[in-house]
Amino acid sequence: MSVKERVEELVLPILNDLGYELVEVTYQKQHDAMHLTIYIDTDKPGGVSLDDTELVANAIDKPLDDLDPTGGEAFVLNVSSPGLDRPLKTERDYLKKVGTEIEVALYAPIAGAKKHVGKLISYENGVISLETKDGELKIETKCIAVAKPYITF
Structure with missing residues (x-):
């Protein structure tokens, strides 16, 4: 399983329990570091807020550490909204x-x-x-x- 697939499998039930949708997981090099980015969405009026991203980051931080999806390789964790102009995929x-x-x-x-x-x-x-x-x-x-x-x- 790839890093992306392992992370998706881990965070999907956590996000569902919190009332968020998992839009996409990316794992890629940006500048000089590997970035693991979790894109989330919500049906709440106003969309995803900074408080939402903080809540999700805190909820997945320990389980991600326990899973160690990168096999010990350091990464930067980002939780983000998909953005206004995100392509329609599903x-x-x-x-x-x-x-x-x-x-x-x-x-x-x-x-x-x-x-x-x-x-x-x-x-x-x-x-x-x-x-x-x-x-x-x-x-x-x-x-x-x-x-x-x-x-x-």
Whole structure:
């Protein structure tokens, strides 16, 4: 099992008990150190707060030490929210964004373009419905290279 897989297996039940969703675990070199980053999400209004990340970090710190997923190699532990522009990857991600504007980049053109922006109308059985300025598009998620919230400032 990889470091990432061992950590996911360890923290998933802890996060579930605390009421958080595990979005992703990454283990990679940044600057001159290895960083183990746990991305969490919540359905609470306002999303993940600094207090949430601190609570989770404290809850997983001792179990991580006991597990020693890196075999004694030092690492920096980070707990973070996934961010506003995090790509949509799972069914849950898409369902949470129904009714909002998203940007979709495709592997191959659909309706004459590889990029579409519109309101996510629905997600069902691996197919999204996107209301664009040119009308409604149905796109299979397997055709999507990247889908993410469309953010304007």
